Amino acid sequence: MSSPSFHSEGETSHYRSRSIAGLLSKPNIQFSLEGHDGPKGTTYSTMDQIKGTVTVTAQNDTRFDELEIAFMGSSKTFVDRMATTAAISGRTEASKxxxxxxxxxxxxxxxxxxILEAGQTYQFxxxxxxxxxxxxxxxxxRCETRGVREAHLQLPPSLGDKDLNANSGVAPDDLTPDMAKVTYAIRATFVRIRDNDSRETIVAExxxxxxxxxxxxxxxxxxLKANLEDYRFRxxxxxxxxxxxxxxxxxxxxxxxxxxxxxxxxxxxxxNRVTTLATIMLRFDPASEASQLPRLxxxxxxxxxxxxFASSVRRSYPTKANTMMDMTQGVHGDSTxxxxxxxxxxEWTKHTAPSTRRTSTNWIPEPxxxxxxxxxxxxxxxxPIDLPTHKSFVPSFYSCLISRIYALDFSLSLHTPGLSSPSVSIKLPIQISCAGSPDTPASPLSMGAAATNALEAVEEAEDVFRPRTIAPPSAMYIGGSANMAGLGAPPSYEVFSQHSGMSVPVAG
Incomplete structure (x- = not known):
């Protein structure tokens, strides 16, 4: 254990003054967003515009060379491995x-x-x-199916930030464990290029x-034949x-x-009521014609x-069975x-002949x-299925590291004298979708595979002419946790804006 360090009163005062001076020397950066004062706070949907201003005030004259204002999306996970052998226990982390x-x-x-002059205010x-x-x-x-890949290319919702939810006017609890988080942010970075070695240093961020x-x-x-370990239809x-x-x-x-x-x-x-309807069908095959009907x-x-959640990218749709076999995966369940x-x-309806008649809402189960x-x-x-309002629900989604899926658990108990409420249950998948903003153009999600194919073709063509650098990996990416950010920065949307009719900001 390291020994504590001690300073004399004079040394401590000098240390504090230097620290305070260092803090004051950094420019103060503030953000203001247009139209974020409503009850839903800073919540945005697909194709919404995020408009605002970065305001910066410097305490001292501060030189800089570049300002980057970026809209960022990232996901972070960690998985605790619990094993009897210490060598394979521990935590693995990933970020993307x-x-x-x-x-x-x-x-x-x-x-x-x-130069940001002392006392002056600048707006961008x-x-x-x-x-x-x-x-x-x-x-x-690589993904096992095209459907998995297309699902990974959809924007995941913000996830796992209770403070952000509360500030956005929704219930803080979005049923997410600490092990998974999806974050979006506007980031302002003032950069200075050093004269002696041309390296970039961050002046303020x-x-x-x-x-x-x-x-x-x-x-x-x-x-009906898929994911039998996660669902039970009958x-x-x-x-x-x-x-x-x-x-x-x-x-x-x-x-x-x-x-x-x-x-x-x-x-x-x-x-804002969110509701749907489920139909439960019951069939009773009596042991004899004299048998009484069950009392529901x-x-x-x-x-x-x-x-x-996982500390390595997923190639297939997650299931609980796969999670048990892979120490880089985890799953958290929350029941409401x-x-x-x-x-x-x-009331029961009697049938005298075998039938599987089906209507728009009802059918007769197989014997x-x-x-x-x-x-x-x-x-x-x-x-009736009604979502409660005391929790914050996000749409179903699948991404490279994090996925959210939902299921309905129906449990039917019976009146049986002398027995402790026997029950029968089924588990059904259910999706949660989300409407887009009414004042924005219709989402081009319907383009689906066609849009993905077009973008892939453009990127493959341009990739031929891109310069390449071959070098050993940096030491920061060797060993330790699995840092997905090391795979490269997010791709630019420049290709998308040049080769489609949509207006998308260009990334640098």
Missing amino acids: NFLKLTQPILENEYPQPR PFTFNVPNQLLPKSCGH KSKKVRIIPAVEEQPPVS QEKNVKRNMFKGKLGRLVMESVQPKCLRLPSPKGSGD STLTTKLKAWTH LLSSRNIETV SSAYSSGPFYTCSILV
Whole structure:
């Protein structure tokens, strides 16, 4: 353990005066954003404009050479590895800068000469458009399917910052663990180039976080044969008369993925209620024609939010099974009770012949494993799904390091004398989408693969003529944590702005 250091009173005073002088010598940077005073604070959606001003005041004359105002997007994760062997225990970390847009600053906007004079205030305006998707190089690793790659090229929402949520007028808790964070910010950096070696030094730097909730459309439903370890669309269970007598029959509980929960636009007004409807189908195959129908009791609905995070890039959609086998992955689940409804009055319908008739909302489940022939009974239960307002929900998304998916857990309890409330349950996937701002153009998300193909073709063509440097990796990237930022800075949006009809700020 290192020994504490001591200073005499004179030395301490001199040290403090130097520290205070050093702090005062740095220019003071402030940000102001247009239209951020509403109840939703600094929350922006896809294609929204982020307009504002950087104001800087220097305590002393401060020379600089360049000013960079950038809109940045980054993700950070860490995974704690718990193992019996100390050699493989510990923590792995990763960070990835997936977005950088730079504000062009004209020569006549700089003070001449480039000196921030003491006591003077300088203002530099900026305008950024939140892009509808990332450039292909933001996800440069191999993916198992094209769908995974396209999902990784969508903007992830701001995640894991309770203070930012509170300042933006939404519930602080967004169901995210400390191990995952997605951050967007406007960053202003004053740079000076040293005369002796031409190296850049930062004169002053400051960032202001902004909350981004992108527009997200509903995606195709999950295949009934996929992710069987994470979801359960159907379950069967024997129903007994009581503890000592035989079974009444076999109960089937079944459903399909409901329509998505659609969040309102971050800048929307009016009713912000987010709701959808799930249909639960029950089928009872009696052991005999004399068997009594099961007495239904309570249907409990919970929303599970699963946050997957990793310290290495993901090549496939995350599942809980994969997480258990990979020490670079982690998953955090958060459960929210949505409702608990008494369903004793639900009426059964008797069927005398096998049928799988289906209507727009109801259908007849397939027979249970115990069914042979004879009459059976069905009923349907419509379950409203309402998102609570005391928590902050973000759209479903998949990114290179972090993903958020949701599931609905329906648990049905029965009245059975002498038994402790037997239950049957199913787990359904559900998506959360989000509407875009009403005053911005329609999101070009519908371009999908076509837009990705066009951007890839342009980048591949221009990449042939780009200069290359071959050198050993820097020591800062060898060993230690997995720093995804070391893979390179986020790609410029210059290609996108030159080769499409959209107006996107050019990154430097």
